[in-house]
Amino acid sequence: MGLQCEACNNNISVTQRRIKCTICSKSFHSECVDFGDTTSLSRNQWKCPSCAVAQRKVGDNSDTPVRSIKAATQTNLNLPATHSKAKDIAIPTMENSGTIPSQITPDLMPHLEQLLDIKLKSIKEEIVAEIKSTILNQIKDEIKAMSSQVKNIENSYQILQNEHCDLKQEIIKMRADITERDNQITELHNSLNKQQQWCRxxxxxxxxxxxxxxxxxxxxxxxxxxxxxxxxxxxxxxxxxxxxxxxxxxxxxxxxxxxxxxxxxxxxxxxxxxxxxxxxxxxxxxxxxxxxxxxxxxLTPNNKVLLKETKDIAAKKSYKFVWVRNCHIFLRKNEESPVLSIASKKDLSKIA
The missing domain is CATH 3.30.70.1820 (L1 transposable element, RRM domain)
Incomplete structure (x- = not known):
């Protein structure tokens, strides 16, 4: 189990500054007993407020601080010990007194307010720093996780892109093959139609x-x-x-x-x-x-369909003559225009 601050009763983490009493060996937060770099005493000489009060003084003790601000605020202002984190300060000794004399109250209260403001500001800065550190760590973890995910996505995208390129090449090849097959089928179809027409x-x-x-x-x-x-x-x-x-x-x-x-x-x-x-x-x-x-x-069935399409286009283009001779389709726009021969659907583009 970790050390516990005798002033605030909270645990002392390894990252917090602490001080140990040379008399009773009890541990405190450095902030709770106002022990800092500006303190004149060294760690080997420092005594906790209780030990400092209990230790017998030699000589005139009229100005000796006998208790800390924490004890004073608990006794005279009825504040619980567990909620008092104010810095310990020395106040004048009073025998058989249960209240703070009225003549020192005006001097004590501003000092208390100042100490509380300082302490609250320090606590606020610590909380902000801790929250900031926590949030930054979380953000770093999230960024790291997102970076890993982005890397995985990039790898997946690269794989998909490679597959896409391969599929694209295959599609191009298949289209070329289909075009070639279509041309072959068209040639066979035309050849078969010519043979059928020749028989007729x-x-x-x-x-x-x-x-x-x-x-x-x-x-x-x-x-x-x-x-x-x-x-x-x-x-x-x-x-x-x-x-x-x-x-x-x-x-x-x-x-x-x-x-x-x-x-x-x-x-x-x-x-x-x-x-x-x-x-x-x-x-x-x-x-x-x-x-x-x-x-x-x-005519063969294909040539009959071709003849009908030729007549339809010729009517739209204002051609006057469309006829069949020796099983071949011909058309002419007028008496002066040249004769056009239509042997397949490709030839329909000649009709202008």
């Missing part, structure tokens, strides 16, 4: 021709050729039949597809129909009200 070079597609229950498709194409000024026999036709569209439209007849043995015969039929300004059901012997139908090159 000799085909004619008839759209809008009403269906009859007992119709003969080969006979129908023969009548269409006759109207175009081309003599055609059944032997010139490889096949002729109706085909189901990808998207059925109510009350709309299925298209009639005819494959001819000679592509030149197909070209002559289409050229003859352009000269006649079209064809109706009456021109091929159908009874009833004449109905207009259309005869075209047999």
């Amino acid at each position: 070079q000799s085909n004619i597609e008839v759209i809008g021709l009403p269906e009859l229950s007992n119709e003969n498709p080969k006979l129908l194409i023969t009548e269409i050729a006759n109207h175009a000024g081309v003599k055609l026999s059944a032997e010139d036709v490889e096949f002729a039949h109706r085909v189901q569209p990808f998207k059925s439209i109510p009350n709309r007849p299925r298209s009639l597809v005819i494959k001819l043995k000679d592509r030149n015969v197909k070209d002559r039929i289409l050229s003859g129909l352009r000269k006649t300004k079209g064809i109706t059901t009456k021109d091929i012997g159908f009874a009833g009200k004449p109905t207009r139908f259309y005869v075209f090159d047999h």
Whole structure:
């Protein structure tokens, strides 16, 4: 257990200044007994107030201090010993007295106030210094902990940044691979479309021709050729039949597809129909009200979509002519402008 100050009854820490009585060996806070650097007595000569009072004096004792300010304030001002931290001061000796004589009160009270002010100021400075030290230590600990956390965050950020760079490079490579694959797919798609269209070079597609229950498709194409000024026999036709569209439209007849043995015969039929300004059901012997139908090159589904997009853009750009010849799409803005060929969607950018 540590030392205890006999004046204030509080423990004396190793960091506090203390003084030990040479008579009774009791320990005190240096502040509680007003022992400082300016004291004339050395530590080997110092006596506590109680021992100093109890020690017998030699000679005239009329001016001998017999008790400290602590004892005086406890006896005469009724202050508890445990709450008195005032510095001990000497007061005149009074025999058989229980009160302070009125003639010294005016001199004593200002001195007490001064001592209390000094002591309170010292205590305040100590408290402020201790709080400041504690707060500074806490701040240092917090800063140290935060520095460690910041360091960990920096390391984590660096790891994430490296991973991000790696992922970015992988994404760039994947995009390049995807672009290359897309180009390959587009080339394959265009190549397949060209092959399909090549197989249809000799085909004619008839759209809008009403269906009859007992119709003969080969006979129908023969009548269409006759109207175009081309003599055609059944032997010139490889096949002729109706085909189901990808998207059925109510009350709309299925298209009639005819494959001819000679592509030149197909070209002559289409050229003859352009000269006649079209064809109706009456021109091929159908009874009833004449109905207009259309005869075209047999385009692949992709080329049909491309033709529709070409017509839409051409209408917005005020192009006058859009047509198909030998399964190729052409357009022209007016009679004086050059002819543009549209073979893929990339060519749509030519339409200005």
